[in-house]
Amino acid sequence: MRFIPLESVDDERVEAYTNLTEIQLRNRLEPSKGLFIAESPKVIDRALAAGREPISLLVEEPWIDGMAETFRFVDGHWGPDVPVYVASPEQLKRLTGYRLHRGALAAMRRWPLPGVEEVCRNAHRIAVMENIVDHTNVGALMRSAAALGVDAVLVTPSCGDPLYRRAARVSMGTVFQIPWTRIGGDDTHYWPVEGLAELNRLGFTTAAMALEDDSISLDELVRRLDNGADAPDHIEKLALIFGTEGDGLSHRTIAHADLTVRIPMSHGVDSLNVAASSAVAFYSTRVH
Numbered sequence: 009m010r011f012i013p014l015e016s017v018d019d020e021r022v023e024a025y026t027n028l029t030e031i032q033l034r035n036r037l038e039p040s041k042g043l044f045i046a047e048s049p050k051v052i053d054r055a056l057a058a059g060r061e062p063i064s065l066l067v068e069e070p071w072i073d074g075m076a077e078t079f080r081f082v083d084g085h086w087g088p089d090v091p092v093y094v095a096s097p098e099q100l101k102r103l104t105g106y107r108l109h110r111g112a113l114a115a116m117r118r119w120p121l122p123g124v125e126e127v128c129r130n131a132h133r134i135a136v137m138e139n140i141v142d143h144t145n146v147g148a149l150m151r152s153a154a155a156l157g158v159d160a161v162l163v164t165p166s167c168g169d170p171l172y173r174r175a176a177r178v179s180m181g182t183v184f185q186i187p188w189t190r191i192g193g194d195d196t197h198y199w200p201v202e203g204l205a206e207l208n209r210l211g212f213t214t215a216a217m218a219l220e221d222d223s224i225s226l227d228e229l230v231r232r233l234d235n236g237a238d239a240p241d242h243i244e245k246l247a248l249i250f251g252t253e254g255d256g257l258s259h260r261t262i263a264h265a266d267l268t269v270r271i272p273m274s275h276g277v278d279s280l281n282v283a284a285s286s287a288v289a290f291y292s293t294r295v296h
Contacts, residue, residue: 044171048110054181068111131159147178148283154182156290161188200261216265223270
């Protein structure tokens, strides 16, 4: 690693951490040359372990010694020339606009996302995030999916970016561990009709998590997963679909999904935050 003390927060070499918006980072030059920012040593380590290429690191001076293993890993896999810009806590706060609780950032290269068929190959239980724009919820759903054995996650074209630094941080870096991609890429017309049809072609039963008059209970969904393969209502491969904050799933998604599923609740509560509802659904439908 090349350790470079940061003399000025206006140094153009750290512009990726300051002057570029997340959208600019995503689209810079072209997707294959785009960047994302990983925040905190744990997230950085998981990204590196997944083979994500570091462009540079920006680290608070007090954290340098504690990241020695990370630096050795980078040296061993990408050579000794990756720069580490060393800043004081005050400089880092001025650069980022907030105080980091884990004093390290890394600018890393994005990778071409795989196709849906590739991500879902050999998968039996997947999650779909429809238009979820709150990055905390995106990260929380990713973390729950990884922790509770979901095989893959698909995000619709209008969904928040799982690599947005808050989403990746909330996911605790699991966004680099669980397979995921965008269904339909950036084509906002692909979802829901064509996207749901693609999932059906891949053998998935699509289950929209929604409160509808004909919704089955989550318990009934689990029964269909666990009954024998020769049962007429058996579900072999399941795609759980979660909607955006507030409005939930679109009417077109609900209309074209194979099933709608509700989580039974008490005390007049009619819904849960998507981070909570997804965790409940993932735990309930896990392979026994």
